[in-house]
Amino acid sequence: MSRTAALASFVESTPPGELTDVTKAIKSILGDDSAQSDLAPAFQRYNEEQFATVKLPGGSGEVLVSSYNSLGNDRYYDVESQSSFAFDHATQKASGVKSYVLESTHSDLVKSLLKSLGIHTSEHYPKSSLGVYPTEDDSQLAIITVANKYSPSNFWNGRWRSSYIYTPSSGSISGIIKVDVHYYEDGNVRLLTNKVVQFSVGANAGASEIVRQIANAEKKYQEDLNKAFGSLSEGAFKALRRQLPITRQKIEWEKISGYRLGQDIGGGRVR
């Protein structure tokens, strides 16, 4: 694998909120700052794929970065604040804010979706960012939400991101939900999930109906995910290693040479 490909693979698997740490480590390992140009394309892919969030100078909330609101040349737009901005993919900082007015045949739907989505996210995400952007020559709308929670002092970080593509002419919605959790106190544990969802809201549905269906799909997914933790714990985890031998007693190591496999062990367990 080439140097660029190796570095890109590191960036791609960076946990939520740890891009600065990963970049710093890469530079130290290489022993120079020359990595910057190798890393630039990987940073852009990572930020757009992860829906990196950024506070605009003078703005209040955080806006997100994705391939759907890219204007090219590292500039992105935000519908709600009617502005565009330059985004530095290496430092994840925004600058050069300009006025930007969305031109789309779906402008009204975009605005009402932003409103409905805002109510939905404030009810289910303690902290999140969202965006709705026309895509595919104005024939579809991308509906994006991302929620981050970083707690590096407690050695964990997490991200929940959802993206849906709504086609107004058919009323179909296809989406993907991804959860990424990193825990790294005396170890390195990672939860990565992805779930594809498909549903239909009927042609020319209103914003509230679209968001209601999204909310239902996410609720169902989170409930399924919670159950999956339980079944992995009761299933695969238990099947790997017992907490105690079947005798419910720790081993008598002084007598270990007297244990006869398959006979004494397990008090006559049928094999």
Added chain:
Amino acid sequence: MADPIDSALDLLRRLNPKDVKSNVDHLISLNPDLTEDLLESVDIPLTVKKCPKTKRDFLCCDYNRDGDSWRSPWSNEWVPPVDEGEGVVPSDRIRKMEIRANEAFDVYRELYFEGGISSVYLWDMDDGFAGCILLKKAVSPNPQSSGSWDSIHVFDAQDRARTAHYKLTSTVILSLGTDSDALGGMDLSGNMVRQVESDMAVDDDTSHVANIGKMVEDMELKMRNLLQEVYFGKAKDVVGDLRSIPPLSQTNRDRATQKEMISGISR
């Protein structure tokens, strides 16, 4: 700037633990000076080889490796064979203990893992000896889910008068995953590391095997509980911190009511 090896270890603590093997390979190609340190200090999932002489599977790590050959704990022979005079094997005394330890941990493996593979390797040190205990098991309880467990226990034992001082570093690599249409993909993987030191009485070499056995057994019990807490408690809690199933306005109202009740009681 930080020491490159510290940075490499910090990076490996952050990147997806499932890719640790390929990440180590990338790091070595990016900075070949790190090769030895990385191979020594990073635990990767254990690989399995078959001992041609005994037809038994054994586990491979850096501690039973010489170039591209690995020593079988069952036959004490190298697979594939090394050149005449190459390949360090333990002294007679340590090899005797190694045979005993392999028998003991084979029992341990059957009692706790009910399957899988175990291997123990010991080597001579100036003031005692050192070794590693390896255990590996993989399961697939149903077509949608799978899991694997790798234990890597590395210890050294310093001989003192009638006692020995043991230092144990244990790593468990645990990977769990499910994939189904209903749930989609879910991967929960990682590793945790713990250390412990202990002084224990020693009558003869049999005591060493029993002492190390007790230490490993206690450590794995502790680590299994810890893994359970982190994988199924902490990770799930963080998901709940990111997104709330009940509406937050409801949760906040409930909290306010609860607070009121508590202050009502204390009044």
